[in-house]
Amino acid sequence: MPGTVQSIERAAAILRMLAGGPGRLGLGEIARSLDLAKGTVHGILRTLQHVGFVEQDRVSGHYQLGAALLHLGTSYLDINDLRSRSINWADPLAARSGEAVRIGTVLQGRVLVVHHVFRPDDTFQTLDIGALLPLHATALGKVLLAYRAARPGASLDRFTHRTVVGARELAADLDRVREAGWATDIEEYTVGEAAVAAPIRGYGGLVVGAIGISGLVERICDNRYRPHPRLVGYVRDAARAVSRDLGAARH
Amino acid sequence: MPGTVQSIERAAAILRMLAGGPGRLGLGEIARSLDLAKGTVHGILRTLQHVGFVEQDRVSGHYQLGAALLHLGTSYLDINDLRSRSINWADPLAARSGEAVRIGTVLQGRVLVVHHVFRPDDTFQTLDIGALLPLHATALGKVLLAYRAARPGASLDRFTHRTVVGARELAADLDRVREAGWATDIEEYTVGEAAVAAPIRGYGGLVVGAIGISGLVERICDNRYRPHPRLVGYVRDAARAVSRDLGAARH
DNA sequence: GAACGCCGTTCGGCATTGTCGAACACCGAC
DNA sequence: GTCGGTGTTCGACAATGCCGAACGGCGTTC
Incomplete structure (x- = not known):
């Protein structure tokens, strides 16, 4: 360079x-x-x-x-448009869904968590802000993969027995995400945990991030291992709301 | 250099x-x-x-x-000894005192907040981790000033009408801190808020940080504008506990 | 509408600057 | 004692990154 x-x-x-x-x-x-x-x-x-x-x-x-x-890292949080616009919508999403909410963006081939709202119940949880998650094994990551030019790393690490590690299989998964407008991760990153995420669009309709909920499989999914449509609706609504905010933010 | x-x-x-x-x-x-x-x-x-x-x-x-x-910033948090050792003691301190707990260390003439436990009640609070506070106007800062070679900046900014801005006055204040083993800040940084802090000692007895509580003046102080001895005791106990952990951590 | 000021960006020449590798001092273990 | 492992210092060389002037857009101003 x-x-x-x-x-x-x-x-x-x-x-x-x-x-x-x-x-x-x-x-x-x-x-x-x-x-x-x-x-x-x-x-x-x-x-x-x-x-x-x-x-x-x-x-x-x-x-x-x-x-x-x-201090530099937290200063970044103060400036970040994606984060500041989504804060107002993340809390209601957590309240309505009863699950933890996370907002992520792409950084160096992984998902960077820029905001995190704890699950409303009082269980012990650790703050994920600043964490880097894999693109191919999380709902947030799949959304970002599906809508951005970024390709996943050459080797797809396996985290659980359900992790999608085949390039072909992943591509099909991403096609479904683009078609449906949302993504899931069912025990693909952590056993017993599932997640749903949807894209956040910024200026010009470009996908700049993703918002999603995550929690125990039995709460997120029905008995057919599919996420509850009600939860998917909440997530998509929140994603649209943030996108609207973000688009309007540009003068 | x-x-x-x-x-x-x-x-x-x-x-x-x-x-x-x-x-x-x-x-x-x-x-x-x-x-x-x-x-x-x-x-x-x-x-x-x-x-x-x-x-x-x-x-x-x-x-x-x-x-x-x-990500670099949060990675620092994962490594930081002061933070990891104090996490276990910060939660009980918050529970016993009913106030927010913060742990700080010196960075470039200011207090860097490395850990923060919210006040147990459900009021809205913003996470202070990564924030930089003034040394001369906060309880955490005064502790760090009193026990470390670091001198405060040449100009002592005024934040409220109670902020100590005289160099002489501040020096006397710090003498009291050294004598008593703990520091206070009563409406010196934010009107209506007060705080109590005590030093955390690391390997060899060196003061490496400070731990303290902060909240509304009427809860922290009695009617003579002095912090409740009970709360001071809690803070000092927690500081000693962390110090013990930190000293033992060194092999 | 043309002239101005400001923005971020590019480029080539000069010498300052940072790189290298070897030598150093220290520690602990075999 | 020796060896392998630290992190550190130093001097010589030239590669490196600095500087300043010039460029192309934009928006404002006259």
């Missing part, structure tokens, strides 16, 4: 690597993975540390993500 | 600027603020866009923060 600043791309690659791995990473490990000299990586890491994007563990010397990123 | 990568520092400065301003920023505006050539800034922005750290509005051409930062 011409006209791009090399050191910044490398810094971003390091940050992505730190975000991927489950914790601290050593300098040598990073240098080896990116095929760079240790000295080079050290210089970049020192700079990233200086600006607060990474921190170094005093005892092991290993590096991890830094606190400044948290 | 020698041995630091110039372009990365500049990229970070741009990101910080985008996070500070309330939305999109123009290229010229950024270039002027940072005293750089427009071409230079453009190259950096193009790279940041390429890695997903910034996005560009098609119609105005202006730049804003990108989605990739959200």
Whole structure:
């Protein structure tokens, strides 16, 4: 890619690597993975540390993500049009459906969760905002796949015995999504969980995100393993409402 | 600062600027603020866009923060020791005190909120995680100021008529904090709100963060405008519990 | 309607800048 | 003691990314 600043791309690659791995990473490990000299990586890491994007563990010397990123990440949430427009509609959807609501958009071949409303009951739930989900195994992801040029990654990871991993099978699934205007995921990502999602369209009718509900299969689906039409209606209504907001937002 | 990568520092400065301003920023505006050539800034922005750290509005051409930062930010939360150790203690504190609980640490002269438990009642509240609060006008901030070398910024912003803006006055306040082992903020940041906080100590007794509760003055304080001793006790207990966890966490 | 100011973008030349690789100091384990 | 593993420093080279001027659109202004 011409006209791009090399050191910044490398810094971003390091940050992505730190975000991927489950914790601290050593300098040598990073240098080896990116095929760079240790000295080079050290210089970049020192700079990233200086600006607060990474921190170094005093005892092991290993590096991890830094606190400044948290503020940048939440600042992104404040600006995001998709999120701000959907907040008003996500709460009613959760209330009417009785399920958790999530809103996602595409990031680097995965679904980025930009908003999350907990299921109305009082069960313990963890906040999914900022999480990355697979495109091919979630209802949100299938919607985004179906309406965007983005193709799924070459290898379709299997998460459960129901995950669609065949390219041909997935393509047929996506055709159905385009035809119906909504997508499902029934125990394809997590056993016992199902989800329904519909596309959110922005300026010019382009699909910019997806909104959906998720919960236990027995609540989402009827005895024929199909989602309740009532729930599908709620989700589609919410998606349309957000789309209208988003289209009107553009002057 | 020698041995630091110039372009990365500049990229970070741009990101910080985008996070500070309330939305999109123009290229010229950024270039002027940072005293750089427009071409230079453009190259950096193009790279940041390429890695997903910034996005560009098609119609105005202006730049804003990108989605990739959200995932990096939440990944930081997953790693953060202070946060993960305090989660177990924050919920009981909220339940016992009946108030919202927040945990903060120092970032660039301000308090970064790394964890937030809502007040147990069902009133509408917004998640503060990732927010940056002033050091001198919040209970969390005063604790961090009192026990860390970090000095407050040169100018102490005034938020309410009770905000402590005199350097001398603040120093006396911090002395009291060190002596008592906890800090308060009574309508110094937001009118009608008060807070109590205590220090969290990590490996070697160093103060690495603060935990505190906040809510309406009439609930936090008695009729003499002093926080209820019962609540102070709860906060200090929680702070000690987290500190113990954190100290034990180091192998 | 033409001239102006502003926007983001492109491009080529110069030298500043960041890269590299080897050498260093440290730690723990075999 | 030695070896393999950290993270770190340093100096030399040239590749790299900076700068500034020029470009093409837009909207406003006169």
